[in-house]
Amino acid sequence: MFIEYLAYPNEVMKMLFNGHLLTLALVCIFLITLSKVCWTFLDKIIGLDKPINRVSIIFASLSCFTMLLVFFLGARGTLGHRPINPSLVYFSTDPLVNSLTLNSIYSVAHAYKQFGNEKNAAKLYGIMDNEKVITLIRQETGLGLHAFKDNTQPSRSLRLPVYQGKPKNLVIILEESLGAQFVSSLGGLPLTPEIDKLNKQGWAFKQLYATGTRSVRGIEAVITGFTPTPARAVVKLDKSQQGFFTIANLLKDNGYTTQFIYGGESHFDNMKSFFLGNGFTDIVDFNDIINPQFVASWGASDEDLFNQADIELTELHNSNKPFFSFIFSSSNHDPFEIPEGIVTPIEYTAEQLSKYGSRERMRHKAIQYADYALGKFIDNAKNRPYWKDTVFLVVADHDARALGRDLVPIKNFHIPGVILNSGKAYLSDERVVSQIDLPPTLLSLMGISNHSPMLGQDLNASEASGRAMMQYAENFGYMQGDEVTILQPHKTPSNFVYDLKEKTLVRTPLNQELADIALAHALWGSLAYKNAWFQHK
Incomplete structure (x- = not known):
């Protein structure tokens, strides 16, 4: 993540200076002081100001060769067939503890190397015959093998909608960093009364899981239906910038106007390039927002964002063309800058105060504000002409943080999601659901017949099986019901049962059938990207 964010110095510097200025100052003072102490110490030990004795060329050459050899062996880390890599020194089920065993400079260099060399899942998790991969991923869509007839696009299938009337409009609202841990109706803190209210009005998913821990991973899942991989999200990859599904x-292609609305700068995380190359006709970002009332490090506030969204949706409705609008919030992002006087902090117990520091409580206020702005927008939208014929999805991109001792901290992939105007009465859906299930479900609700390469299930089908997949750094988790298989680099699969109530993983004997399904899905993304199997046409 450190290496990826170096591509966006403006946003990163604003975040650091506005939210972490004291920390930066203290680190700089410490480093300057440490440098002075080290210089003084070295001067006393080796006398840096003393004249240097000349040595022979032969001796200097031998010394240089010896030093380079030592450096090479140190970098390689072993005399074995394969050079050292991070997985060789992992010893714990806690990823944070494992990362502490790595040299910091090595970690940054390794990340930089991987940044330019996209990871291939087969090199991490093992190989499987391509035909078996294709058979298993087709099987898990629930469509039946007869639905797949295009061998050049192995996952492409015809999907028929449940809604047969005039095609509806679509608005997707992607909420920044909003995990279930902050939503009381999902067992979290009481920070989101508006989302709790929406969960009682629409089709609410009680066990919805994100595919990753970054916004681009959430965009990848919700906009493309692509499965997660250990490489970067397709939003950033070269071969998916044009013609990707x-x-x-x-x-x-169905005559819709397609639009992306963001309160910040749309070039961030390569969003603008990816969207313009893959079907979005209109980009509305910070420079287009009319008279923003509060501007933070990441752009206009969520209230300003939604005020502009209301203007845009009204214009789209008045154009008498169907439309799709994708709205991405940003107020709930470090350094958590929000307008004053709107949010009243929740009352914390003594135990909670000891658990949540001042920084975390700032996050909580930002979540409260984001929820307030969302609720205000939805209440307003219900009185607008565009509401009647539009399906709305409110969903998080990912949780705020994914930490813990587990190989994949599943509880930190649990996110809120609710569909409004679905044509269904209030529904509390207890099935395990993945973000990649949302696109085919929405298209079905809108009345759009389509040939698509998506693997997600149409949740309108009662027989749709509950499963989710999660990419956590280089670990891949596949959950079916309460059973979980986790794949780690260069290791055998591990099997667990996930207690949905206690949110804990308990190790169990390996389920080979589930392990094969997990491996097929872990490999599919790399195969589909490499072979251009996820193209629009």
Whole structure:
């Protein structure tokens, strides 16, 4: 993540100076002091100001060769067939503890190397015959093998909608860093009364899981339906910048106006390039927002974002063309800058005060504000002409943080999601659901027949099986019901049962059938990207 964010110095520097200025100052003072102490110490030990004795060329050459050899062996880390890599020194089920065994400079260099050399899942998790991969991923869509007839695009299938009337509009609201741990109706803190209210009005998913821990991973899942991989999200990859499948491409071909609305700068995380190359016809970002009332490090506030969204949706409705609008919030992002006087902090117990420091309580206020702005927008939208014929999805991109001792901290992939105007009465869906299930479900609710390569299930089908997949750094988790298989680099699969109530993993004997399904899905993304199997047409 450190290496990826170096590509966006403006946003990162604003975040650091506005939210972590004291920390930066203290670190700089410490480093300057440490440098002075080290210089003084070295001067006393080796006398840096003393004249240097000349040595022979032969001796200097031998010394240089010896030093380079030592450096090479140190970098390689072993005399074995394979050089050292991070997985060789992992010893704990806690990823944070494992990372502490690595040299910091090595970790940054390794991340930089991987940044330019996208990871291939087969090199991490093992190989499987391509035909078996294709058979298993087709099987798990629930469509039946007869639905797949295009061998050049192995996952492409015809999907028929449950809604048969005039095709509806679509608005997706992607909420920044909002995990279930902050939503009381999902067992979390009472920070989101508006989302709790929406969960009682629409089709609410009680066990919805994100595919990753970054916004681009959430965008990848919700907009393309692509499965997570150990490489970067397709939003950033070279071969997916044009002609890659997205629901925007699909809807554009069906006569829809397709739009992205963001309060910040849309070039961040390569969003603008990916969207313009894959079906979005209109980009609205910070420079387009009319008279923003509060501007933070990441752009206009969520209230300003939604005020502009209301203007845009009204114009789209008045154009008498169907539309798809994708709205991405940002107020709930470090350094958590929000307008004053709107949010009243919740009352904390003594135990909670000891658990949540001042920084975390700032996050809580930002979540409260984001929830307030969302609720205000939805209440307003219900009185607008565009509400009647529009399906709305409110969903998080990922949780705020994914930490813990587990190989994959599943509880930190649990996120809120609710569909409004679905045509269904209030529904509390207890099935395990993945973010990649949302696009095909929405298209079905909208009345859009389509040929698509998505692997997600249409949740309108009662027989849709509950499963989710999660990419956590280089670990891949596949959950079916309460059973979980976790794949680690260069290790055998591990099997667990996940207690949905206690949110804990208990190790169990290996389920080979589930392990094969997990491996097929872990390998699929790399295969589909490499072989151009996830193209729009």
